[in-house]
Amino acid sequence: MVYGYYPGCSSHGTALELDISTKKVCAKLGLTLEEVMDWNCCGASPAHATSEELSLALPFRNLALAEKQGLKSIMSTCSACYNRLKMVDETVRKSQETSDRISEIVGEPYNKTLKVIHFLDLLSKEFGVEKIKENVVKPLSDVKAVSYYGCLLTRPPEFVSVDPDPENPTIMEGIVEALGAESPDWSHKTECCGASLALSRTDVVVRLSGEILKSARFADADCIIVACPLCYANLDMRQTQIASRHGVDYNLPILFISELVGIALGIGYEDLGIDKHMVSATDLLKKKGLI
């Protein structure tokens, strides 16, 4: 089965390992990814805070290009990209007038034939948890990994649909447990990391992300599993600043779901790009006998 792939800007920068590990895992599972040619940035929060038309038009171009390329789906590995693509797809499905207006701005038609999904959908619903289980060669037994969703994977539920329950989603736990790890319940799985304020109000991000790390530590987690490069950037890259602000060095590895699946499928640690993290996961993986 061929899936349209929308990497998003962070996959070519601070989240290189997300792109690397996603491609490796899909290849191993026999899922063919075809990148949307010449994709543009989805505009993220700055676009919807600046112009409604712009916030619809930027993702619309990607949907139009993917369709023109003959793709049947568009899969994103970033919560924000997924949220924007899905929001626009749903909005233009609901209103032909809006669809026409945005199509005029973009200069491309979009006939609403795409299925907009996130990588979690691809793993859990398209491929299937049971089949993932069958492909595990290195069960992650004795690993306690809390699943972190953040904001945009499940909110607002009228538009996005990774999990039907926006307050207590469990799709990620399902995947993590299929790999043999334990994914305990915890208090901060859908709390916000402060993503869009990362540079402009770093103090807020350090506080919010610090609370998430504290809560994960309280749940006795070995690591936090994420499905978004912005969550990752705030939780992984800011840990030194969080340590100086909170006076506690959590030293908690943050792993992308693609990386965790990759390890269990027996793909090499460096082949997945796990050596690119700010908070090293090496000690943890060695301790658990996984590398």
Next chain:
Amino acid sequence: MIYQLNANVRDFGETIHKLSGVDVSTCYQCGKCTAGCPVVMEMAHTPNQIMRLIQIGLKEEVLNSPTPWLCASCETCTTRCPKEVDIARIMDTLRILAVKEGYRCKEPNVLKFNEIFLDSIKKNGRLGETQLAMAFNLKTMNLFKDMSLGHKLFKKGKISFAGDKINGKEAVKAIFERSKGFLDKGER
């Protein structure tokens, strides 16, 4: 605080309704939006106070408030509102309206960040994270912000001074030029 209400208290709420498609008059001040807001302790007006100020037509107070600029767009308020008021969308509408009407932004770095972010897309079609961080530091006169982090990222191969450029960058530029702001009334 004591507010002076004018005779046309409903005007501002109606403007917001027209622009956003969201009717704030249904808010009954339960405070659930404020209870779940992750940034509320930074806010001069809490989200439910902003809803109330709109209801009683205090436009100046609302558009001068830093609250919409601090909103992280996490959508928790919108998800939980028992009256289905799309509060996060209201925050977007207030940001767009405040800029359009020339109000001085009380969180200037947030506005600068948005401008630099969008400039990068307008120029190249994609966001260059390295250029974003450098331009932001330059524009906010905080040149050494996150310097040691930048050094570590460089060693991991995550810093790209050139950034991505797409073939269709002219098409993306044209999207910026044709996007007016709000959708016309009735298009929603």
